[in-house]
Amino acid sequence: MNKVFVSRRVEKKLHKGQALLEEVDFPDLSETDQEVELFSQRKEFLGKAYLSRQNKGIGWFVTNQNISFKQTFFESLFKQAKLKRSSYYQDELTTAFRLFNQEGDGFGGMTLDLYGDYVVFSWYNSYIYGIRLEIIAAFSQVFPEVLGAYEKIRFKGLDYESAHIYGQEAAEYFTVLENGVLYQVFMNDGLMTGIFLDQHEVRGSLVDGLAMGKSLLNMFSYTAAFSVAAAMGGASETTSVDLAKRSRELSEAHFHANGLSLDNHRLLVMDVFEYFKYAKRKGLSYDVIVLDPPSFARNKKQTFSVAKDYHKLISQSLEILNPGGIIIASTNAANVSRQKFTEQIDKGFAGRKYQVLHKYGLPADFVYNEKDESSNYLKVITMKVSK
Structure with a gap:
C-alpha cells in the first residue's frame, strides 16, 4: 500500500x-x-x-478509516444507498432513478442508474474499472431483484463504450415510468440511454401543469423529454429543436409511448441559434422556453460555452417570448457556480425584470457531497418574465 x-x-x-x-x-x-x-x-x-x-x-x-476497497466495503455502501432511496422504491409512478451517485454515496468515480429491472454502471476512470468485478459482485448481493446490468465507459483508453455485463439482456428499446409519464430508453447503444435522470423534478413541474394551455419551445431538446412532460401536463403545443439527426426518432418514441399525437408537437433537427433567427423572421413566439444546453458545444460556425455564452440564449429567448412568459434556464456545468450562472442570466436579461418561480439542484436520488458546491452540479431556475 x-x-x-x-x-x-x-x-x-x-x-x-x-x-x-x-x-x-x-x-x-x-x-x-x-x-x-x-x-x-x-x-x-x-x-x-x-x-x-x-x-x-x-x-x-x-x-478517514483504514478500510480496503473490497466487496464487503461496497456491500455496506450499497445497503446505505438503497435505504436512502426507499421513497423511490415506493413510488409506483417512477421506475427510473439513480441508485448510487459518486462521492455523495461515499465513492467517487462511479454512478449506478436503475431503469426498471436493469441497472447501468458508469465507470469514470481506469482504477474503478479495474476493481469493477468486486463492485458488481457486491451490487448483485444487495440488489438481487435487478434482472440485468450494463456498463458505460466514461474515460479514454478502452475500445468500447457500452456493454451488457450480467443477467438478462433488456429489449433493445423499452419504457420506464417517471412522474407517471412513459419514456423509451435503451441500455446498450453508446453512452446515452434516452433520458437524463437528474431532471426528473423539473420535468415533474411540467407534468404538474406549469405549461398547461401554453406553447413551449424546448432548445437543445435531445429526446424531447421536457416536451413530452409538458404535453402530458396539458401544453397546447411544443416545438423541440436539436442539431442531432437521431433526436427526431428518439423524441417521436416518447410521444408515441404516451399515446400523444404529433399534430401539435414539432420536432426540428436544426441549430438552436439558427432557429432563434428563423422564429424571429417568421414572427413565432412562445409562452414557455426551456434552455438546457451542453456545457460546451461546437458546430461549423461557432463554439458555445455555458460559462461565457449562456446570456446569449437568454437574450435571444426574450425576443420570441410572449408577454409574461416563462423561461426554464438549466445547466449541468460543474465548473459554473450558481452565482456565475445567475450572473449570466442577469446579463441576458439586461435590466429586464423577472420573478424566480423555483430553483432546482440535484433531486434526492442524486445524493451529493454537501461540503463541495461543485458536487451539486445541476442548476435550474424557472423564471416568469415581467410584462
Missing part, C-alpha cells in the same frame, strides 16, 4: 469535506491507478483514497 504525504493545503481541503483530488495537489506523482493511504506532513493518517486520472481531477478521497 503506497503512502502519500499531502500538503497542508490538501489536508485543509480534506478536513472541509472535499473528496475530489486535483492534479495540482500531487505535482510529483508518477504512478496512478492505485489505492493509497494519505498522511499529513506531520505523518498523521488522514484516510484512504485512490488515484486515477479522469475527466475531472486525479482521484478521490474515500474514507
Whole structure:
C-alpha cells in the first residue's frame, strides 16, 4: 500500500469535506491507478483514497478509516444507498432513478442508474474499472431483484463504450415510468440511454401543469423529454429543436409511448441559434422556453460555452417570448457556480425584470457531497418574465 504525504493545503481541503483530488495537489506523482493511504506532513493518517486520472481531477478521497476497497466495503455502501432511496422504491409512478451517485454515496468515480429491472454502471476512470468485478459482485448481493446490468465507459483508453455485463439482456428499446409519464430508453447503444435522470423534478413541474394551455419551445431538446412532460401536463403545443439527426426518432418514441399525437408537437433537427433567427423572421413566439444546453458545444460556425455564452440564449429567448412568459434556464456545468450562472442570466436579461418561480439542484436520488458546491452540479431556475 503506497503512502502519500499531502500538503497542508490538501489536508485543509480534506478536513472541509472535499473528496475530489486535483492534479495540482500531487505535482510529483508518477504512478496512478492505485489505492493509497494519505498522511499529513506531520505523518498523521488522514484516510484512504485512490488515484486515477479522469475527466475531472486525479482521484478521490474515500474514507478517514483504514478500510480496503473490497466487496464487503461496497456491500455496506450499497445497503446505505438503497435505504436512502426507499421513497423511490415506493413510488409506483417512477421506475427510473439513480441508485448510487459518486462521492455523495461515499465513492467517487462511479454512478449506478436503475431503469426498471436493469441497472447501468458508469465507470469514470481506469482504477474503478479495474476493481469493477468486486463492485458488481457486491451490487448483485444487495440488489438481487435487478434482472440485468450494463456498463458505460466514461474515460479514454478502452475500445468500447457500452456493454451488457450480467443477467438478462433488456429489449433493445423499452419504457420506464417517471412522474407517471412513459419514456423509451435503451441500455446498450453508446453512452446515452434516452433520458437524463437528474431532471426528473423539473420535468415533474411540467407534468404538474406549469405549461398547461401554453406553447413551449424546448432548445437543445435531445429526446424531447421536457416536451413530452409538458404535453402530458396539458401544453397546447411544443416545438423541440436539436442539431442531432437521431433526436427526431428518439423524441417521436416518447410521444408515441404516451399515446400523444404529433399534430401539435414539432420536432426540428436544426441549430438552436439558427432557429432563434428563423422564429424571429417568421414572427413565432412562445409562452414557455426551456434552455438546457451542453456545457460546451461546437458546430461549423461557432463554439458555445455555458460559462461565457449562456446570456446569449437568454437574450435571444426574450425576443420570441410572449408577454409574461416563462423561461426554464438549466445547466449541468460543474465548473459554473450558481452565482456565475445567475450572473449570466442577469446579463441576458439586461435590466429586464423577472420573478424566480423555483430553483432546482440535484433531486434526492442524486445524493451529493454537501461540503463541495461543485458536487451539486445541476442548476435550474424557472423564471416568469415581467410584462
